[in-house]
Amino acid sequence: MSDNTGTWWIWRVFWILLIVTAIEVILGIIKPAVLIDNALLGTSLLNLIFIILTIIKAAYIVMEFMHLGDEVKGLKLSILLPAIVLIPYLMFILLTEGHYIFGTL
Amino acid sequence: MSDIKTNENKAWTGGDIPFKASYGKLMMWFFLVSDALTFSGFLCAYGFVRFKYSHIWPVADEVFTHFPFLKGEYPMLFVALMTFILIMSSVTMVLAVNEGHKNNKNKVILWLGLTIFGGFVFLGSQAWEWGHFIHGDKGGIELPNHEIVHVVNSENHPYSIYDLVGVDSYAENITISVDDIKKALISNTNFGIRLANKSVVNGKAAINYLNNSELVLGANLVKNEYGHQLFANFFYFITGFHGFHVFSGVVLLIVIFINVIKGVYEKRGHYEMVEKVGLYWHFVDLVWVFVFTFFYLV
Known part of the structure; x- marks a missing residue:
């Protein structure tokens, strides 16, 4: 996919990033009531959509622009595993605790 | 020297390259992993405080509503523009790396120059945003x-x-x-x-x-007209830490830009240094994608 001869794949990723960002901004401005009023996993559907779109953008930047997709499996895992394991863990701990002390102290 | 020669086929002498990547590139990757964990520490701390004060937290849409030279309120629009600028400069960076693979010196200079320009535009936008935030909006x-x-x-x-x-x-x-x-x-x-x-x-x-x-009136680290004090503090720390990364990135880009013009990498036969700084530059964009979502959107 990311051979060195053409630049079309770069522009493809650019358009994907641009369109995803545009969707985020438009959703952020109009804030559809149906997405705000319905919740899943402790947050609104709108926030979940934002988070999923952000992860899609992040994946394109890391895999295509940073060429991690072209590296060997061992390198890929040693870069991705610490982030994939530690960050959700920290998020889980801190958000649970933050919710627990809500309205106290 | 002779020792190294005779041990050439054994892994411990460094003859084996399991990751098929150079030392410099590998270390840049590991630095970026640790930096990613630092930023996630910041953003998770923000999430913690926000969950704790969720009933009185300011609404970002009402705080970041202005656009340079325009009257009226345009929530999110300026931050969206900043995101676009950073994505665009990420694209010019990939194009520079791409031309580096082909040892195409002049094209590398062109795309690197545009990347530096994008970096400065982003820094200027952030300065405007900070200036506006510090001065205050509605009181x-x-x-x-x-x-x-x-x-x-x-x-x-x-x-x-x-x-x-x-x-x-x-x-x-x-x-x-x-x-x-x-x-x-x-x-x-x-x-x-x-x-x-x-x-x-x-x-x-x-x-x-x-x-x-x-x-x-206005916001700083002790007073914040927009709402809870920690909102301003996290704004300054998270966007400031990211802005400092952008600034460091621009400095690195200028250094390699000068080297490219002087023909340092042409003599070396490869443009891997452009690639390594490129990794850092994309990482700065990556962090902004998350800051944009968790500070401005969610």
Whole structure:
């Protein structure tokens, strides 16, 4: 996919990033009531959509622009595993605790 | 030397390259992993505080509403533009790396130059955003219990204190007091006071709320007109830390830009240094994608 001869794949990723960002901004401005009023996993559907779109953008930047997709499996895992394991863990701990002390102290 | 030669086929001498990547590139990757964990520490701490104060947290849409040279309110638009600028400079960076693979010196100079330009535009945008945030927008009032409340119009939308008493927020020596606001609220009953938990009080009750309160104009690390103090503190720390990364990135880009022009990498036979700085530059973009979502959107 990311051979060195053409630049079309770069522009493809650019358009994907641009369109995803545009969707985020438009959703952020109009804030559809149906997405705000319905919740899943402790947050609104709108926030979940934002988070999923952000992860899609992040994946394109890391895999295509940073060429991690072209590296060997061992390198890929040693870069991705610490982030994939530690960050959700920290998020889980801190958000649970933050919710627990809500309205106290 | 002879030792190294005879041990060439054994892994411990370094003859084996399991990751098929150079030392410099590998170390850049590991640095970026640790940096990613630092940023996630910041953002998770922000999430912690936000969950703790979720009932009184300011709404980002109401804080970041202005666009340079335009009057009126355009929530999110300027931040979206900043995101676009950073994505664009990421694209020019990939193009520079791509031309580096082909040892195409002039094209590398072109795309690297545009990347540096994009970096400066982003830094300028952030300076504008900070300047606006520090100066303040509509002004707030701090109650004796340190709660920040805002004046709202009949549609319960925040209304500028400056407009209410009729002064220009950029005029010199502004002398407005809470009493001026009380007077304006008595003479114009369309306006009310919105408490930190977003409930609105009107009329007499609103004026009673303002007894012994203080005006808060602008935001810094001790006062914040937009709401809870930690909102301003996290704004300064997260966007500041990211902005400092952008600044470092621009400095690195300028260094390799000069090297490319001098032909250092052409003599070396490869443009791997451009690739390594490129990794860092994309990482800065990556972090902004997350800051954009978790600070401005969610």
